Amino acid sequence: MAAKKDEFKKEHEIFLEHIQRSGLRRTAQRDLIMDIFLRTEDHLTSEDLYWLVQKEDPSVGNTTVYRTLKLLTEAGLAREVRFGDNKTYYEHHYNHEHHDHMICTECGEIFEFFSPEIESLQDKMADKLGFRPTHHSLRIWGLCKSCQKVETSGHAVASGAQPKVRMRSVTGS
Numbered sequence: 609m610a611a612k613k614d615e616f617k618k619e620h621e622i623f624l625e626h627i628q629r630s631g632l633r634r635t636a637q638r639d640l641i642m643d644i645f646l647r648t649e650d651h652l653t654s655e656d657l658y659w660l661v662q663k664e665d666p667s668v669g670n671t672t673v674y675r676t677l678k679l680l681t682e683a684g685l686a687r688e689v690r691f692g693d694n695k696t697y698y699e700h701h702y703n704h705e706h707h708d709h710m711i712c713t714e715c716g717e718i719f720e721f722f723s724p725e726i727e728s729l730q731d732k733m734a735d736k737l738g739f740r741p742t743h744h745s746l747r748i749w750g751l752c753k754s755c756q757k758v759e760t761s762g763h764a765v766a767s768g769a770q771p772k773v774r775m776r777s778v779t780g781s
């Protein structure tokens with residue numbers, strides 16, 4: 609699937625503007641990293657992206673990929689997401705609708721979902737506390753369909769990664 613020349617025209621403009629504002633130069637390496645990131649509809653760590661970039665240009669270093677991802681995030685093209693495994697993932701942000709995630713703790717598969725009902729319940733809860741939400745990230749850990757099948761066939765599954773943060777709980781009533 610070859611990328612059309614103008615496929616990410618708007619994204620290129622946004623990125624270039626941010627790079628110039630930051631007093632940096634536009635480079636072929638940064639452009640390549642951005643294009644590969646935009647072509648990949650997935651949740652990627654800097655390391656994941658590095659390996660994809662390596663396939664097209666082995667001269668690009670790990671640090672350049674990491675820094676470019678940071679620039680893409682600052683420019684609003686990428687967004688950081690964490691799934692409880694101490695890694696930072698990046699996904700597309702620009703022109704992408706809000707969504708939340710379910711994470712399989714067995715195989716690591718990530719499912720995106722959007723529920724208007726859940727969204728509005730969250731807003732109601734915030735209202736109740738007089739809280740003004742700016743953004744949120746709802747993550748649900750568990751077992752995907754195929755990993756549940758493995759589990760019932762006798763394989764013991766370790767409990768999922770729990771954040772070591774104590775959270776104040778608020779009941780819905």
Ligand SMILES: [Zn+2]
Pocket residue numbers: 706707708727744745746
């Ligand atoms: Zn949401």
Ligand SMILES: [Zn+2]
Pocket residue numbers: 712713714715716717751752753754755
């Ligand atoms: Zn799974």
Ligand SMILES: [Zn+2]
Pocket residue numbers: 651699707708709720
């Ligand atoms: Zn996502």
